[in-house]
Every structure is written in C-alpha cells, then in structure tokens.
Amino acid sequence: MNEKNELAGLARYAAKIFKLMSALRGHHGIDFDEVLIFFALGRLNFDQSPGNLMFVKPANIVSLSDFMEIPRETLRRKLLRLEEKDLVQRTSYGFVVKDLDSWKRLSEIAVPAEA
Secondary structure, three states: OHHHHHHHHHHHHHHHHHHHHHHHHHHHOOOHHHHHHHHHHHHHHEEEOOOOOEEEOOEOHHHHHHHHOOOHHHHHHHHHHHHHOOOEEEEOOEEEEOOHHHHHHHHHHHOOOOO
8 A cells, every 4th residue: 555655656746747847848849858958957057066155067068968878969959959948058168057947946846855
C-alpha cells in the first residue's frame, strides 16, 4: 500500500513538472529540448562562491554541451532560438538566463521540497 502511495505521489510530481514545461513551451513557442537547455543553462549560471555569495557565471557552448551531452551545433542553434525568444542573453563569455522569473518557476517545481 505504501508503494502505491509513493508511486501516486511521484506521478503527481511528474505531472506538475510536465505542466510547467508545457506552459513554458506554449508561452514562449519553444520545444521541450529548448526548455531543458534553458533549465540546464541556469544550473551552470547560478553558483555560490566559497564565501556563500551568489554570482552568475556565463556558460559557453562547450561547457553546456559537455554538461548536457548533446552536440555543440544543436546546442548553438537552440541557444540562438532561446535568445530570439528573449529567454537567454549572449555575453562575451557565454550565455546567461535572461528571463529569471521563468527559470525560477521551473526550478522551484523541478526541485523536490526536501532537497
């Protein structure tokens, strides 16, 4: 019985993630790959220094490609689409998340409450 409840809870949690990804996809006109790239970019952008200070670290195509294990050219094309949609911004050091509100909504639901 406990396993059934656990599976049902996980299914509800998965439904929340899918609903938010679908909302981002529909609102911005991007595909699921681009939603995942947007999410992964924020993961690489936002870090804490040893002194517990928050900083933004741009991610270049090579580092994001290595992190996601997808071809660089595919990633480059999709990052350019995300830039056109005003979700990310290109800097001289790489790409950063521009639409922080969308990224925060995605990350809040993607990270379990106990994490």
